[in-house]
Amino acid sequence: MQFELINVDKIYQASEENKIFGAKNINLKISEGDFMALVGPSGSGKTTILNLIAGLILPSQGSLKHGGSDITSFSLEERTKHRLDYMGFIFQDYQLLPILTAFENIEFPLQLKGFTKKEIDERVHWALKQVGLENMGHRFPKQLSGGQQQRVSIARAIAGRPQLILADEPTANLDSKTAQEIIELFKKLNQEFKLTFIFSTHDQRLIDQVKTVMYVKDGQISETRTHHA
Amino acid sequence: MxxxxxxxxxxxxxxxxxxxxxxxxxxxxxxxxxxxxxxxxxxxxxxxxxxxxxxAQYAGEYHITHKEYYKLDNKKEFNNFKIITDDEIQDKNLITFSTRRVTAPIFVSGEKKTLGVLLTGLETEKETKLTTLARAVTVGNFLNPLNEKEIVLGKRLANRIEVNVGDEVAVIGQALDGSVANELMRVVGLIDFGGGDLEESLAFTQIKSAQELLVMTPDQYHQRVDFNMKDETVPKIEGLAVTIWTDILPEIxxxxxxxxxxxxxxxxxxxxxxxxxxxxxxxxxxxxxxxxxxxxxxxxxxxxxxxxxxxxxxxxxxxxxxxxxxxxxxxxxxxxxxxxxxxxxxxxxxxxxxxxxxxxxxxxxxxxxxxxxxxxxxxxxxxxxxxxxxxxxxxxxxxxxx
Known part of the structure; x- marks a missing residue:
């Protein structure tokens, strides 16, 4: 199922005269297996577009669609459930719960989805294997390195096999070597499992690896480039 | 789950x-x-x-009296002409842990001074078992059950009328038949309530002496005071009043x-x-x-x-x-x-x-x-x-x- 943003504007209105476009006339289609990046300087609107896709904020104009459903018509709770059912998230600062082990952090969205214990065990082990942390499920985040924490965060995002994974500056807090490993991991997940990724990033190494790069400037997608493998 | x-x-x-x-x-x-x-x-x-x-010292848990003994709206006031006998109490168990008292507003006179007080006639032997009143006597002795016409005074009262243990005092009141009641009684003890007001307004004698003073028969009395209330409930006695201590001493x-x-x-x-x-x-x-x-x-x-x-x-x-x-x-x-x-x-x-x-x-x-x-x-x-x-x-x- 496609995710689609059609003529989307997001206006932050400080006053009647003072309107700021967080996103302007965004038209975007995300299909299964896409591996794309939103690129632009800070404040250009990349994160706003990610938030719009996730349904975390609603557009001032235009529509957000997933399959046949108009997400803008969903209530807050319905949008939360929609994210849980169809999306995974990876954050710049990992956002793991410090009180839960790696295993339990990955387990968290699966519990919210209502999976059985057996399904959860299978999926968490699968996700840990994909990110190369099979033996570290029992560790708490503070017992893991930054790269390992980001791997747990990726495992949490993919364990529910979502239709779309949104990653906000996923390599920004990592050293060069670790960042490269994480990028390779994203590529592997995209190629092997057809997982769909959309990144917001500054990282040229990541930009070089994605199939589609969308340059964002002043809230608008100013240019789209497609890399051919 | x-x-x-x-x-x-x-x-x-x-x-x-x-x-x-x-x-x-x-x-x-x-x-x-x-x-x-x-x-x-x-x-x-x-x-x-x-x-x-x-x-336990004196007041008791509740008083069984004639219905008109205590004034309805103020239990501090009583009608001394309203008396009862044990024949009016059906439940004889109530008698075990209670003691009879005769009350008499009187004047007590020493050689020089006279004061109005409440004289209470006590069943001395039972009173000693049920109450701690006898322990409050700090000078002299408590009333001897075998004797008559003894009186125990509050310490402050004795000071006011300038009498001491061994002295005789004149007790003057009104008998229930309307006549003037008077008697000479010997002071056998002084009671110490810590200097409280009661020390100045209470006096005690044997119940028999009080009955004779008021021209009452030996079976007549004013109050039966109980010290063993169970479950904080007072018994109901047909034809008589049962007054709990909170009504008698509302301030406490x-x-x-x-x-x-x-x-x-x-x-x-x-x-x-x-x-x-x-x-x-x-x-x-x-x-x-x-x-x-x-x-x-x-x-x-x-x-x-x-x-x-x-x-x-x-x-x-x-x-x-x-x-x-x-x-x-x-x-x-x-x-x-x-x-x-x-x-x-x-x-x-x-x-x-x-x-x-x-x-x-x-x-x-x-x-x-x-x-x-x-x-x-x-x-x-x-x-x-x-x-x-x-x-x-x-x-x-x-x-x-x-």
Whole structure:
């Protein structure tokens, strides 16, 4: 199922005269297996577009669609459930719960989805294997390195096999070597499992690896480039 | 079920997130709970012990009298012409733990001075067994049951009319047949009520002497005073009045009620103060985790889930604290049950005077079952109230973007 943003504007209105476009006339289609990046300087609107896709904020104009459903018509709770059912998230600062082990952090969205214990065990082990942390499920985040924490965060995002994974500056807090490993991991997940990724990033190494790069400037997608493998 | 287990684990682990803070919160709440339970038990037992001591000295738990003996609206006033006999009391068990008294408003005269007092005729032998009145005689002796026409005076009264043990006093009153009653009685003892007012207005003699003075037959009397009220309920006796001590001495009953209610008020204030502190701590704890709540929302946790997890967290904290506090309260109560507490600790060793009588009780604290559920319920309610504002803040601020 496609995710689609059609003529989307997001206006932050400080006053009647003072309107700021967080996103302007965004038209975007995300299909299964896409591996794309939103690129632009800070404040250009990349994160706003990610938030719009996730349904975390609603557009001032235009529509957000997933399959046949108009997400803008969903209530807050319905949008939360929609994210849980169809999306995974990876954050710049990992956002793991410090009180839960790696295993339990990955387990968290699966519990919210209502999976059985057996399904959860299978999926968490699968996700840990994909990110190369099979033996570290029992560790708490503070017992893991930054790269390992980001791997747990990726495992949490993919364990529910979502239709779309949104990653906000996923390599920004990592050293060069670790960042490269994480990028390779994203590529592997995209190629092997057809997982769909959309990144917001500054990282040229990541930009070089994605199939589609969308340059964002002043809230608008100013240019789209497609890399051919 | 699996999801709920996870929710419980999540909430429980959050308590361990900052162990020192959690321990301080639990300690403050449990100490408060423990103190309140102990304090309520103490106040209850204290009131009961003081009252037991006071009532055992002289006043009794309730009086059986003629229906018109005590004035309906003011039990301080009585009609001395209204007498009863034991034939009017069907339940003879009531007689076992009670004693008969004859009351006579009289003038008592020494050589130089005369004062109006209430003379009470006592069944001396029974009175000694049922009351502690005889122990209050500090000069001379209490009334001898084998003798007649002896009188025991309050110390202050004896001073006022300038008589001492061994002196004779003239007793003048009105007999029930309307004639003037007068008698010479020998002072055998002086009673010390700690200098209270009763020392100046009470005198005691053998019941037989009082009956003769008032021209009453040996079976007639005014009051049957009971010292063994069970379950705080007074018996009903057809044709007679049964008046409980709280009606006879309303000012003392009110004081006891005041102490009980004041203790509850203090308890509520303590809980409120702890709750405010707790609310503040919860607010800080929740606000520190604000970004985490936003993340939870982004990855799919509904606001309801986050709210319930926080409520469980506070409930777990409260339950641990309340259990610990109840245990502490019970241990301290039990300790003071085995080692009674001398309430003169609060008066710097000075005697306590109540209703004109001296009280020197050791308070043995008894656990009262109802406090063991009422106090936890009260604390749970306050915890619930305490949570409201921090939760509203969390709910408002957890809906956010990446």
């Amino acid at each position: 699996n999801g709920f287990k996870f929710l419980l684990k999540f909430s429980y682990r959050n308590l361990l997130r900052s162990p020192k803070r959690t321990i301080i919160l639990i300690l403050s709440l449990s100490l408060g709970t423990g103190f309140i339970i102990w304090d309520l038990n103490f106040a209850n037992s204290g009131s009961k012990e003081v009252m037991k001591e006071f009532l 009953g009110v004081s006891v009620k005041f102490v009980d209610n004041f203790t509850w008020l203090v308890s509520i204030i303590i809980v409120m103060v702890i709750s405010l502190g707790l609310s503040n701590s919860l607010m800080i704890t929740f606000l520190e985790r604000e970004q985490e709540f936003q993340c939870l929302n982004i990855i799919g946790a509904k606001t309801t889930w986050v709210t319930v997890s926080l409520m469980i967290e506070v409930f777990l904290l409260g339950t641990i604290a309340i259990m610990l506090g109840t245990l502490l309260g019970h241990i301290s109560t039990t300790y003071f049950h085995h080692y009674p507490f001398n309430i003169q600790f609060f008066t710097g060793g000075k005697p306590i005077i109540m209703g004109g009588m001296i009280i020197q009780p050791l308070v043995r604290i008894y656990p009262v079952l109802e406090y063991y559920w009422k106090v936890p319920v009260m604390i749970y309610l306050f915890l619930l109230t305490t949570m409201i504002y921090p939760l509203i803040r969390v709910i408002r601020r957890s809906k956010n973007a990446i």
